[in-house]
Amino acid sequence: MSLPYAFGEPPVTGRLRASPEDFVVDEVLGLVPEGRGEHLWLAVRKRGENTAWVAKQLARIAGCAEREVGYSGLKDRHAVTTQWFSLPAPRQPVDWSRLAVRTAAEILVITRHPRKLRTGTHRANRFLLTVRELEGDLEGLEARLTRIAREGVPNFFGEQRFGHEGGNLTAVRAWFAGGKPPHRGQQGMLLSTARSTLFNAVLGRRIEAGNWLTVLPGEPLLLDGRHSFFIAGEVDEAITRRLREGDVHPSGPLWGKGGTQAQAACAALEQAVVAAEPLLAEGLEREGLEPARRPLRVIPRQMHWRQDAAAKVLTVGFVLPAGSYATAVMREIVRSD
Template identity: 40%
Template sequence: MDLVYRPERYPFLTPDLPGVGGTLRLLPQDFQVEEVPAYLPQGEGEHLYLLLEKEGLTTRQVLEFLRDQVGVPEKEIGVAGLKDKHARTRQWFSIPKRYEDALCLLEGLRGVRLLDAGLHANKLRTGHLKGNRFRILIRGGGPKERAEAILRVLQAKGVPNYYGPQRFGLGGLNPVRGYELVKGGKGRGSPWLKRFLVGSLQSLLFNDWLALRLERGLYDRVIPGDWAKKHATGGEFLVERPEEAERALRLEISATGPLFGKKYPEAQGEARALEDEVLVRYGLRREDFALRRGARRPIRVPLEEWRVEEAPEGLWLSFFLPKGSYATSLLREVMKVEVDAGDSPEGEEGEG
């Protein structure tokens, strides 16, 4: 029973297409992320929205600066998602309007620029974003035609929605600690840390389920008993009619996998048997996750706005991914090498 996250055990969607190789993140500006908000500030309200560009800092470090140096209570600071440290990222924060005069203190935070600000009626909350736009340099990667061939497949079939390595901690060991918590019920650390560790185990089980569907030829299919997600609206429904298979082939809907918990919609029949197969692999039961809320996560996400540009230093990839997905999952397909995790998540991590 191997609970250590090992990315090489997860199959590619495009194994027959050679990758471009190369390396990532030599410089922060090689990895650019722009948050796409669900809405923009309306111009009035008690919450001040700040669009910040940062390099060399995690989202958490910026939040701590706002708390410790600007004086904003942590519970009153809002963010929609978490962004990488070793990158140039743009994301929105919200603070109460009454702290507006203290924002000049941001000039003391090296690596941060204030790009825009506006008022809104509500605090920014986790998940209040559509997704992220990426512009990433693969140094030494090529040729361009290889990347384009792979991206055309991903556009047609969707990007495998694997959780990236940053979900699993140093050495990929967090699922092991999460397993000890769900089986033993005890462990050291804060409630937040325990939730994160169990979340890592949930994520490993999801990745294993995704890999199993790929191996069985069920990646771009739905089968009776699946819970499917409508990509256009986000709605989920139980698959009961055979004709839903055509919608899956058109990437209108996708099967969803389990983040086990007490309130997630449970699959039935043949689809449930696939989930059981993953649980049995580790001697787990659904009941072991009774303290988690649970959710379902799509097996794939649409790829939009992609472009490849050649440069003397390598290839620039530009693309949009919806919230909750990882650029690393796309990059490993294009490069055909296991990519680095960075120090923090690239996408929203509040699921499950």
């Protein structure tokens, strides 16, 4: 799916992820392990490794089942990332240095907590990204960065949600068309892929219509950093101010049974877009997923940047809430393969 830009094509081109060190991600957990309890919590820094593979190696070293290893979310493989894992505290001493032998990863912190680390526990991710071979309108780039820090960017699901060359989307279409159901471990990812496709389509339509940052009649407005929303009635100065300040955000559908939670004109727009993908919409409703909302906008917090014109390098840092993609921010900044 070709996604539109919110502010027109970026004014520069460049190379992102020339090496894993150019894409640094640190998990912001949102809680402090208590230092006691039945579970070990490990802060792990990895380079060029995916999360599931590291979890598998931790299970082998600790002598526990893979399903007993917990982590909050998947992190980019082609990057240097720091994230937390948990596992039942082993009864015998363990040589954790074996992790560095098995993988390009190292354990930074070992502590304890009473509970297993669950999916979605972390609050945010901190990114430090480097773009190389920068070419184009550098003055225009400075203005673009300033605008993004103030207004945010479309909260698109990133291409990694859809699998290599869109393989997840192909698989969920085949499943919903009557094919063999995937095994249980894959179903959640494929259902998320279907929802993400519909969300991106709605957001793309609203960007094209120029109303992705406009409150529509019947719009569910999401409170910043929370999953709760209220339906917009009359759009008064208070709502306009809260939208401008980033306290509330327009939202799009995470499709499920009963369709959309929007009303009036907002519901009509979403239903019209989703009508072009009846296979995905009907499949999600049939699987009984509860509908939910996702902000159409994400504002990179603590955003900072530095340009080195002589070296043709741009470094950008920011914090995003869990579930938002750094690639969605960077696609508005630089055109990159």
